[in-house]
Amino acid sequence: MVRNLRVELLKLRKRWLSWIVLLILVSSAIILPGMLLAILKMGDRLPGAQPMPPAIAAQLEQALLLPDGVGFLLSLIGGSNGMGMLLFVILAGVSVGNEYTWRTVRASLVRGRGRWDFLLTKLVAILLLMGVGFLLTMAVGIPYLGLLTAASRGQLDLSFLTASFVGEVLLGVLRTGYALVPYILLAMLLAVVGRSPWIGVGVTLAYALLVEGMALQLLVLVGRPWSQLYRFSLGGNVTGLMAANPGGQALAGGELGGMDALLNLPSANQAALVLALYSLLFLAGMLVAFQRQEITP
Amino acid sequence: MNGVVLRVEGLTKFYGPVRALHDLTLSVRRGEVYGFLGPNGAGKTTTVSLILGLIRPTAGRIELLGHDTRRGRRKVLRRVGAIVERPAFYPHLSGADNLRVAAWELGGVPEVRITQLLERVGLADRADDKVKGYSTGMVQRLGLAAALLNEPELLFLDEPTSGLDPAGQAEIRALIRELAEEGVTVFLCSHLLHEVEQVCHRVGILNKGELIAEGAVEELLRRKEVIQVRVADLERAAALLRRLAWVQGVRREDDRLLVEAPIARSAEVNAALARQGLYASEIRPLETTLEAFFLQVTQEEADNGS
Secondary structure: HHHHHHHHHHHHHHHHHHHHHHHHHHHHHHHHHHHHHHHHHHHHHHHOOOOOHHHHHHHHHHHHHOOOOHHHOOOOOOOOOOHHHHHHHHHHHHHHHHHHOOOOOHHHHHHHHOOHHHHHHHHHHHHHHHHHHHHHHHHHHHHHHHHHHHHHHHOOOOOOOOOOHHHHHHHHHHHHHHHHHHHHHHHHHHHHHHHHHHHHHHHHHHHHHHHHHHHHHHHHOOOOOHHHHHHHHHOOOOOOOOOOOOOHHHHHHHHHHHHHHOOOOHHHHHHHHHHHHHHHHHHHHHHHHHHOOOOOO | OOOOOEEEEEEEEEEEEEEEEEEHHHEEEEEEEEEOOOOOOOOHHHHHHHHHHHHHHHHEEEOOOOOOOOOOOOHHHHOOOEEEOOOOOOOOOOOHHHHHHHHHHHHOOOOOHHHHHHHOOOOOOOOOOOHHOOOHHHHHHHHHHHHHOOOOEEEEEEOOOOOOOOHHHHHHHHHHHOOOOOHOOEEEEEEHEEEEHOOEEEEEEOOOOOOEEEEHHHHHHHOOOEEEEEEOOOOHHHHHHHHHOOOOOOEEEEEEEEEEHHHHHHHHHHHHHHHHHOOOOOEEEOOOOHHHHHHHHHHHHHHHHH
């Protein structure tokens, strides 16, 4: 397993896509908060802009600056339609699907590599890269938010920087990574079943962005029982889990949460359990499908 | 050459209603180069895929290096090298990195073996270039290097000279002969009959999923001994020769008769014709190549089928 994990890490390390994913993730932690804060500061000076109620503007600013800004960073890298989900679904789907298009899956199996081992080591390698990406993003993003906070408020009060805050941030990173696992597994499962990177990536993103991101949320307006569907979806539970992150409540359930506030989201514990069930289901589906699959020319 | 390294019994494979392989039985002995011949779509790659566990048989049994492949196939595969269909590599990795991936997957392959093999297949100076920039021939050579990493006891090669220029093809054939001399058993799938004739000890001919002939190359060629006869009255001569018990067949080709009979009986052919006043201007054994044999048996199969 360790030997084959080395194989998967080499494949990822030598791939441009992995570096592009990390670059986009880290740069978005710099570009987006800066851009949003600039728009907020310029306010109604922007051509055609409506004046924003001061209370909302203050709340938005607080969500972008430290310490609440950590929640913004976490929702940026994770979340059911965050940048991290998009990037790691692409990486997972492409990593698995390309083994079929390049026919390298056949070469690996012929060398006596186990089928489950083949997918599990790939999954672990992708999760490790995701962990590195998230930690790197936080390591760059938090000091940068500190600079923005100092620039915006004229000072930076670091009294929030306690051991428990650092612990909360690390727990938030873990929670965010955990929330993305089912999406990664879904992309891998579909890439295995479809023997193609595009099926893995395309169908997963279509589901996450169109079905969960739009259709299920719009059903809330129809009323019960349809409005409850989102609660059971991946996205509903990811949002429920992410609400437990530092500053997450303001984004997921507060006034800034928009539609999410109407959705009666599950609690973090309940969401974690549902996401574990989804992950197990996709993992089992992927392993069984690959075990039974005939690797034809 | 002793001991059987590959034994296939009653191997059958259906893809839905389509029969790809029917009741294939064959065995390959240690140290021999076994040529597996057949036209495109005959079932050669299906057979290799079944042996290597890429697909599941509908029926039949496979014994690889003395192990029933239904149990512990992965362990046995570590002692086997293979190129199935075409060599497959990660295009974004260099040739050396691709071999490194293969070596790590196999386990127990020293780094120095990668360098040695890159030199052996003539890719040492391109080792650090990405595979996406390699020519077909270079990919084929790298495939051979990957298949030899674990010093396999049994090597499956599917069209190993495909994409190579004549000089490259000759090098690969020489390499196969070298490997055989080193004691490696080679299972060579090919449709290039002259290639098989040059390097193989025994051949099996597969057509439409069935093994239609198998044996040592010389033995197969002897099976189809042909005497060429030129005579003025071809029709009468053919009718006369067909009546001889030891003549298996007579066919007319241009201005000559091709008589399927033991070469040793050429004088009796001449005598039989002369007794009826038919004087042959030429009687000589026709050299049968594996290609001629192959075309003949596959044609016979097609005729029988229709």
